Amino acid sequence: MESKDGKSTSVDEKQKPDTTKLDKSKLSDLKEKSYVTRQVETSVTLLDSPENDIVLEALLFISKYADINNNNLIYLIKSGIVSKLLNSFTKNICILRISLRLLSVVLSTDDGLYEIDQDKYDDKILEISNMYIGHKDGFVKEYCVEILAKVASSCRVTTIIFNTDLFNPMFDNIKSAKNVNSLYHNMLLFYKLIDAPAALSALAEYSKFDTNIIIAHMNHKEKKVGNFALETIEKLTKYGLPFLQESFKKFGIMEKMFKILMDEQKEYQHSTVINIIHNCLNSEETSTYFVESIEFLELCQWVKNCHPRYLLPLSELFIKITNTPDLQQMLFDLSVEESILYFFRLKHKDVINQTCRAVSNMTAHKYCCEHMLTPVVAETLVEVLERQNDEEDPYNQIAWKTVFHFIRRSVNGLTLFMEKKIKPVLLDFFLNKAHLVTEETYLMIIEIIFRCLVHPQYQEEFIHKELLQEVLKLFKESENTVVTTFCCEIMTSINHLNAFRTFFLQNGPLIIINKLKNLKDVNLITEILYFIFSCLIYEDIAMAFLHQGLLQVLKTFDEYISYNIPILKKVNNLAINYYLPLKFYKTGKLEITDKLPNKFYVINGIWCDTFPFIEILEMMKVTPYPTIYLVDYSYEVRKGVTLEAESQETLKSTTSLLSKSTDSNLNSTTLSRISLTQSPSVFDIKYGKISTDIFLPRYIYHLKKYDVFLQGPMEDRIRLLAEYVDTLLCGPKDDLSLPQKIHEYQLHIQCLKEKLGNNIIPIGFLRMGFHCERALLFKALADKICIPCSLVKGSLKIYWNEVALFKEVDGEERLQIYVIDLMYEIGNLMLVGTKQANKYCNLN
Structure with a gap:
């Protein structure tokens, strides 16, 4: 109750204490005892009395009053009891004991702690500390430790009493205390003291600790x-x-x-x-030392049947020990992985996530990995991957990591997960959610996809348009080198599949070439070049790469890249050799082993743009500026040796002429008569487009018909073919001077262009020619009658052919290279490197 003057009292002051009867049936009467406020105030005042008996009697009265309830304690605190109790320490032992006990009771309240936590009481707190350390009375020490344990809640007070070196006596008391209350408060004091800033570091210095x-x-x-x-x-x-x-x-x-x-x-x-x-x-010191103990082995058995509530907290234990590589063999020997797998019995997402972490750690041990991956475990993990709306792990990244480790480290991992229907889950995640996870998980998913696509059993099963689109998109857009490398490896592993090549041809070559431009990472460039190299065996893809400027991009790489990536040169050579017109345009030479394709062409002039492929030339609506000579075997390939009706008469006359001559007497005059053919019909001309060469197949047919071109010494065959070419391209007049021949040649070429409506002239249409035309025609005919020869372009429009012949030199037969004279001494063979050969090739 509160009086008019604001003071707290248990009963009304007017009520007579001797008339109040205690009713034990009422709980309120049992808790409270009637005290007159004036008596309490008087007792508090008497604590300052110099008479010890009076002080003792007042303390006893106040103690009884304080024990009733907290309201009484609050009233006493407001009455200044704390300061008076602290000033009573100098009196006799009885007063000291009761004062300390009463102070301990008062400090049980927040108000009491707040009251004593003031600078003016610091000396008294130190005095209590000193009594705790050195007083001989057991009760005093007990009450002092209670007080210190309570006031130590304040950081300021803790710092003060910490400096009094309480630790050693406190350790002694904790070790030897018989009184439970004293032991408890000593431990409580220690518990609070170690919160002091310097307490923990000082503990190591105390010998008794x-x-x-x-x-x-x-x-x-x-x-x-x-x-x-x-x-x-x-x-x-x-x-x-x-x-x-x-x-x-x-x-x-x-x-x-x-x-x-x-x-x-x-x-x-x-x-x-x-x-x-x-x-x-x-802590490193205590995290794993116990693995070999009996208690830990008992725990491993206990977790198999313990209450599920222990599984989540204990999962941290197994995560920690399994994450220590040095312990994995020991854990396997102790069959700890069996205990870990028992955690899967609880279908709690957090427990399963934690278990997955431990399982992932243990899979680093190969034998343990094989032992742990069971159908039940695989099925459980797939179920986890299908889990939705997991707040802690919404995309099941922990489970994906475990699956990844199993697939990577177990021989049968992929097979087992595929049997448990992981494919739809994996594809859905890769296509729809992979971009939402961490980079680590993202790379794991890509590697799982990679392993599925390189596995012969699952390759075709995984190939579909959406997956290929995503892989190509990642390759194009990802700035992560590892991701791009994986995508490149995936495409390399499946490029033998028709489904992939069909999809890739849409825009894949362009994406690859654009990615390759300006790359500096040697490893990534190498992977891309390996992919291109593996694709160049397929005509459609190889041509697509060439059309997208593969050779131009390869040419941009500096010497450092070229030196560190040997395959770059191989890709360049393979690409050039794949399309011989491009090879000749780039290198100016076709080797003896290079056989002309069905359509081969040479640009006889300066071409300033990118190299024109035949498909582009066929689609051009305007004629190219320089003259292009075309070797077109397609007529022969399409219809074999069957000739058109209009050429039959010519064939009969040619056959008659050849039959009148013996092979040994076949000369240039006879060859000239053989070569005279009719002019092409207007129906053979595709004006403005590339016309079909109806003459070249006839020349080939004529040559193949007579053994003189197919058998006999190679030198004779070469000479005879050279004379045949000279006869075809010498023009109708042999007695003209060189300037006149050049003028006639230019008129001839111009007439052909006007008649064809195109600057692309099939080589069989020519009736005049010099170095370029003769060398090209010689190569075109030689390839069809098994005369190995090269085609070489020199300077100043000089072209020539080289052949390889075995000659006896110094008594030994050696292979030597000769240049064929098609201009002056027709059929003459000049050894490469000699003055005569160099003069002919304009190499001086």
Whole structure:
């Protein structure tokens, strides 16, 4: 109650205390005792009396009053009881005991703690500390430790009493105290003192400090003490100081925690024990030392049947030990992985996630990986991957990581997961969710896709347009070199499939070439070149790469890239050799082993644009500026040696002429008569487009018909073919001077262009020609009658052919290269490198 003057009182002052009767049936009467406010105030005032008896009597009265309820304590605090009690320490032992006890009671309230936490009482707090350290009376020491334990809640006060060196006596008391209350408050004081900034670092300097002092009280018969000992250990392990953890390790802290955890009768301590285990797992000194202990092996068996509520906290334990590579063999020997798999029995997302982490760690051990991957485990993981709306792990990244490790490390991993229907889950995730996860998980998903696509059993099963689109998109847009490399490897592994090549031809070559431009990463360039190299065996893809400017891009790489990527040169050579018109345009030479394709052409002039492919030339609406000579075998390929009706008469006359001559007497005059053919019909001309060469197949047919061109010494065959070419291209007049011949040649070419409506002239249409025309026609005919020869372009429009012949030199037969004279001494063979050959080739 509150009086008019604002003072608190238990009963009304007007009420007579001797007339009040105690009604034991009323709870309020049992809790309260009638005190007159004036009597309480008087007693508080009497505490300043010099008479010890009066002070003692006042203290006893106040103590009884204080024990009734908290309201009385608050009233006493407001009455200034704290300062008066602190001033009573100099009186006799009885007063000291009661004063300390009463002060301890007062400090049980927040108001009391607030009151004493002032600078003016610092000396008194130090006095209490000194009494705790040095007083001989047991009751005094007990009350002092209670007071210190309570005031230590204040950081300021803790710093003050910490400086009085309380630790050593406190350790002695904790170790030897018989009184439970005293033991408890000593432990409480220690618990609070270690919050002081310098307390933990100072502990190592105290000789009497030993963690075993605390550990020894864990099994105290009083639950209050045992529980608090565990709480103190929990706090110490949370700091994780090496010297503390080493001490705990010495006394087997983890083993002791395991035993308590497996004891059902100590369930009330399990929560604290689990916290201690987690704290110790975070310290290097105590995280794994216990693996070989009996207690840990018992725990591994216990978890197989323990209550599910323990699985989640204990999963951290198994994650920690399995993440230590040096322990994996030992854990496998102890069959710890079997205990880990038992965690899957609880269909709780957090437990499964934690279990997946431990399983992932153990899969690093090959034999353990094979042992752990069972159909049940695979099915469980697939079920986890199908899980939706997981707040902690919405995209099941932990489970994906486990699946990834199984697939990477187990021989049968991919097969087993495919049997458990992981394909639709994997494809859906890759196509729709992969961009939402971390980079680590993203790379794992891509590698799983890669392993599926390179596996012969699942390649065609995984190939479909959406997947290929995503792979090509990633290759194009990703700035991550690892992702791009994986995509490139995927495409390399499946380029032999028709489905992939059909899809890739749409815009794949352009994407590859654009990616290759300006790249500096040697490894990525190498992977891309390997992919291109593997594609060049397919005509459609090879031509697509050439059309997109592959050779121009390869040419832009500097010497450093070329030196460090040997395959770059191989890709360049393979690409050039694949399309001989381009090879001749780039290098100016066709080797003896290069046989002309069905359509081969030579640009006889300066071409300033990118190289024109035949498909482009056929689609051009305007004629190219320089003259292009075309070797077109397509007529022969399409209709064989069957000739048109209009050429039959010519064939008969030619046959008659050849039959009148013997092979040995076949000369240029005869060849000239053989070569005279009719002019092409207007029906053979595709005006403005590329016309079909109806003459070249006839020449080939004529040559193949007579053994003189197919048999005999190679030199004679070469000479004879040279004379045949000279006869075809010498023109109708042999007696003209060189300028006149050039003029006639130019008129001839111009007439052909006007008649064809195109600058692309089939080589068979020519009736005049010099170095270029003769060398090209010689090569075109020689390839069809098995005369190996090259085609070489020199300077100043000089072209020539080279052949390889075996000649006897210094008594030995050697292979030598000769240049064929098609201009002056027709059929003459000049050894390469000689003055005569160099003059003919204009190499001087």
